[in-house]
Amino acid sequence: MNRRLFPLLTGLSLVIFVTAPILIVRAPYESTMGLVQKIFYFHFPSWMAMFFTIFILGISSVIYLFRRKPVADRLAVAAAELAVVFGLMGLITGPLWGIKAWGVWWQWDARLTMAVILELILVAYLLLRQYGGPGSDRLAAGLGVFAMANVPFLYISTEIWRTVHPRTSVVPTLPVDFGIPLWWSFTGFIVLCLALLTARGRLEEQRAAVDKLYLALEEE
């Protein structure tokens, strides 16, 4: 992991996170939902960050399985932990918005169901890493591949199962006044995500180095 990348990315995300609230405040009120709609600028980017990290988890799991590159494994752990965190953000902001927009905290709607299941898979991944014992890195990589492959099936099956949540087609057709703060927050989340990925990856790298030193010490 690049040592200089982390401060650069952190600084950049800091700039975006300081300026984003100004843009969000200046964005017009949505006609039916009013103030509560502003959760959107937080809610949507956190889900996008989650999908981004699941994608990274899947790709690095494939690389680790077939090429055995330790860096891919470290990236996979970092991505999985971040995906859980961003998913939790989405799961918390979702009901906050839902109680205002739909009048209930929770609905067995397609997107919500899918979000919960994805979160479940990711927590299972972390459990496997934590309690799997030696060799669990390879097993976790296998699970990572299956987690990524599951996304389209979850999407389709829950979509047919039921839908109250606004369609994803809402996002590209958004008026510019709403769109600018949204994509600005989105960029902020992705940059923050990358910053945390590099930091977490480096932590894992150093942990592996310490483990190796301990082993070397015991052998002497």
Next chain:
Amino acid sequence: MSEFLRVAWLVVRKDLRVELRSKELLFTTLFFAVSCVLVFAFGFVRGGRAVDGAAPGILWIAIAFSGTLALGRAFERERYHDALRGLLMAPVDRPAIYLGKLVGLLLLLTVVEAVLVTMVAFLFQAPLFQYPFRLYALLSLGTIGFISVGTLFSAMLVRTRNRAVLLPVLLYPVTIPVLIMGVSGTAALVQPEPDLAMARLWITLLLFFDVVFVTLALWTFEPVMTE
């Protein structure tokens, strides 16, 4: 290709022979499945009548539970006398071993499901035999989807300490799409006005799931199992 299938068949035959002699997996899984449905009967029968529309869910949950039990035991035999290492060291395609295990489990669960379907239809007054071929397609494709993931996970967990706990923990979240598709498809068949188009849609989706996950499992079995 024929060599691949021959090896898979050898694994199936070996498992079948062991099973026919001991009948351990079949009897324990069957008994568990039956008691599972009975537990549901105590939960979902009120005032002498089954709750409306509960049958598909009960059927699939019973399949998932007893399937997990069978999956947990499937590689357990291979642990004794280092049989798994022997299997993996054999100069054959490793994915063929996976395929053999998968087919063996499928045969076992087919027997269990035949009993389960009859029992659920009988205890919950569900018209499950109205469209036998569609139900058969749903059940077999759903089972293949479930155990395609399950066989791989069970194989990779063989060497871990907490395998009994970790198998359901990993398996259920990943196979939830199968459960949604299976339950919804079965519900479309047994509801008062059957929706055949919907059932066909779910069957097609299950088929896609099976193709993707069996391919993925065959592809990842080798690197996951290599020490």
